[in-house]
Amino acid sequence: MAVSVATSARRLVVAVPYLWLLLFFLAPFVIVLRMALSDAATALPPYAPHFEGLSTIGSFLSQLDLENFSLITDDPLYWQSYLYSLRIAALTTLIALGIGYPLAYAMAAASRRWQGLLLVLVILPFWTSFLIRVYAWIGILRPEGLLDMVLGGLGLAGEPLRLLNTETAVLIGMVYSYLPFMVLPLFTTLEKLDRSLLEAAADLGSTPLTAFLTVTLPLSLPGILAGCALVFIPAVGEFVIPDLLGGPDTVMIGKVLWNEFFSNRDWPLASAVAIVLLIVLVLPLVLLQRARLARGGAA
Amino acid sequence: MRRLGPGLVLVLVAGFAFLYLPILALIAYSFNASRLVTVWGGFSTHWYGALMANQPLLDAAWLSVRLGLVSATFATVLGTLAALALVRHGRFVGRTLFSGMVLAPLVMPEVVTGLSLLLLFVAVDAERGFWTVTIAHATFSLGFACIVVQSRLAGFDRSLEEAAQDLGATPLVTFATVTLPLIWPAVAAAWMLAFTLSLDDLVIASFTTGPGATTLPMRLYSAVKLGVSPEINAACTIMIGAVALAVIAASLLLKREQVAGS
Numbered sequence: 001m002a003v004s005v006a007t008s009a010r011r012l013v014v015a016v017p018y019l020w021l022l023l024f025f026l027a028p029f030v031i032v033l034r035m036a037l038s039d040a041a042t043a044l045p046p047y048a049p050h051f052e053g054l055s056t057i058g059s060f061l062s063q064l065d066l067e068n069f070s071l072i073t074d075d076p077l078y079w080q081s082y083l084y085s086l087r088i089a090a091l092t093t094l095i096a097l098g099i100g101y102p103l104a105y106a107m108a109a110a111s112r113r114w115q116g117l118l119l120v121l122v123i124l125p126f127w128t129s130f131l132i133r134v135y136a137w138i139g140i141l142r143p144e145g146l147l148d149m150v151l152g153g154l155g156l157a158g159e160p161l162r163l164l165n166t167e168t169a170v171l172i173g174m175v176y177s178y179l180p181f182m183v184l185p186l187f188t189t190l191e192k193l194d195r196s197l198l199e200a201a202a203d204l205g206s207t208p209l210t211a212f213l214t215v216t217l218p219l220s221l222p223g224i225l226a227g228c229a230l231v232f233i234p235a236v237g238e239f240v241i242p243d244l245l246g247g248p249d250t251v252m253i254g255k256v257l258w259n260e261f262f263s264n265r266d267w268p269l270a271s272a273v274a275i276v277l278l279i280v281l282v283l284p285l286v287l288l289q290r291a292r293l294a295r296g297g298a299a
Numbered sequence: 300m301r302r303l304g305p306g307l308v309l310v311l312v313a314g315f316a317f318l319y320l321p322i323l324a325l326i327a328y329s330f331n332a333s334r335l336v337t338v339w340g341g342f343s344t345h346w347y348g349a350l351m352a353n354q355p356l357l358d359a360a361w362l363s364v365r366l367g368l369v370s371a372t373f374a375t376v377l378g379t380l381a382a383l384a385l386v387r388h389g390r391f392v393g394r395t396l397f398s399g400m401v402l403a404p405l406v407m408p409e410v411v412t413g414l415s416l417l418l419l420f421v422a423v424d425a426e427r428g429f430w431t432v433t434i435a436h437a438t439f440s441l442g443f444a445c446i447v448v449q450s451r452l453a454g455f456d457r458s459l460e461e462a463a464q465d466l467g468a469t470p471l472v473t474f475a476t477v478t479l480p481l482i483w484p485a486v487a488a489a490w491m492l493a494f495t496l497s498l499d500d501l502v503i504a505s506f507t508t509g510p511g512a513t514t515l516p517m518r519l520y521s522a523v524k525l526g527v528s529p530e531i532n533a534a535c536t537i538m539i540g541a542v543a544l545a546v547i548a549a550s551l552l553l554k555r556e557q558v559a560g561s
Binding site for chain 1: 303305308310314315317318319321322324325326369377378380381383384385387389390393400401403404406407408409410411414415416418419422434435437438441470471494495498499501502505506509516519520527531532535538539542543545547550554
């Protein structure tokens with residue numbers, strides 16, 4: 001008796017989260033795929049599904065409708081916003097690496113007592129609302145905002161900078177919001193770095209710069225890759241930052257999906273955009289995983 | 300004790316200034332008597348009073364807190380079970396699919412998660428509101444909760460559980476009296492993370508909510524769309540204060556736990 005109770009308890013441990021995810025993760029995903037292959041209709045829900053039930057897979061395949069996908073490839077709005085999202089995400093990642101690496105390096109070099117405090121200070125903004133952090137920058141960047149005021153006070157700028165609703169504003173907001181994601185993995189790898197290796201390099205006559213380039217940098221590569229992935233992936237699909245800080249010419253794909261859904265009410269097209277967005281995101285991940293496996297195999 | 304060179308100290312000061320000055324400015328201007336951001340009209344708590352009279356905002360805040368409490372609890376229970384399944388159950392049918400589904404929401408763009416869940420709720424004709432958002436939040440924060448608990452379970456001394464079972468405890472009793480007390484800091488951290496994720500979410504809630512269930516981020520978003528106002532600054536300051544208190548309390552708790560554990 002006790003054994004059978006134990007076995008069923010063990011089964012429940014797997015079954016409960018499994019069923020939850022099948023129902024609320026996989027099923028919705030299948031519905032999006034199906035929706036992407038439907039025609040837009042004016043009725044609510046605004047779509048005309050192309051198949052009902054599994055028995056009609058044959059007829060479903062025969063009338064597969066790639067219209068939404070061809071619209072995405074034909075209309076420059078869509079592929080341009082995809083490319084633009086990738087560009088902004090890549091720039092964000094590079095700038096965050098440029099700021100985050102020295103910061104993580106300095107944190108790793110600090111004494112243990114300081115490290116704990118500095119770590120909390122990096123994590124703390126992550127816990128405060130995303131919306132609040134973006135809002136803070138609106139107050140700074142808007143015309144006659146804090147930045148203009150400070151620069152004017154210093155006598156550095158005569159005219160308002162008009163940064164809000166530009167690409168620069170979007171980049172500032174993105175780097176600001178995602179910086180902790182870059183610093184944390186970098187700090188973890190740099191902190192674990194064996195300092196005797198640097199001493200050995202110095203003993204063998206290398207300058208601090210050569211030691212950094214030949215010892216520290218290669219050894220921190222896993223942290224760099226992890227940090228870049230953590231920044232790049234959410235940055236591609238970002239909606240809030242380009243919406244609040246960007247302007248009419250900073251159209252990222254997350255915003256296109258949002259507009260397609262909420263403003264144009266074209267659910268099938270929004271679904272097709274979502275599918276393509278996932279493909280765009282998953283491909284680099286798979287490549288990264290492959291590169292990591294290849295590196296692991298070589299080592 | 301290592302000594303930092305002046306260059307590295309400068310890097311630290313500049314880096315943390317970048318991270319904190321915008322938030323500090325936001326807090327400072329919540330105490331500005333003047334409505335204009337460019338004019339400092341003296342210290343005032345006027346906007347906090349105005350906030351207390353803003354009933355829609357208070358309702359939204361209360362809804363967000365309730366949502367966070369319920370969805371974080373769901374996410375923590377499910378995430379802990381998922382972590383147990385992944386760490387303890389070795390091979391089971393569909394394990395790859397399972398771990399994929401647990402981790403996928405972590406890299407899924409919010410717009411995609413929101414859209415797909417909404418389509419599910421429409422397909423089954425569920426009434427959209429509190430419970431649909433709760434399910435959505437529990438689903439996307441489950442993976443985060445799972446990772447936190449998983450890391451604790453991985454560095455866990457299994458001989459303690461084996462000892463309990465040798466002494467005749469059933470697996471359930473073992474879990475309740477040995478496993479859970481040992482992993483609870485991770486479970487508590489997972490809950491806090493899930494709660495914050497829920498409280499912070501704008502995109503997924505916007506997709507999955509219905510009429511009458513407007514969350515705090517949704518209210519703030521529409522207010523921010525209209526422009527900067529000291530009242531929003533005041534609301535943000537209260538939220539920042541609450542989060543800062545919670546994080547400090549949690550890190551003290553964890554520190555005490557580590558001291559007691561070592």
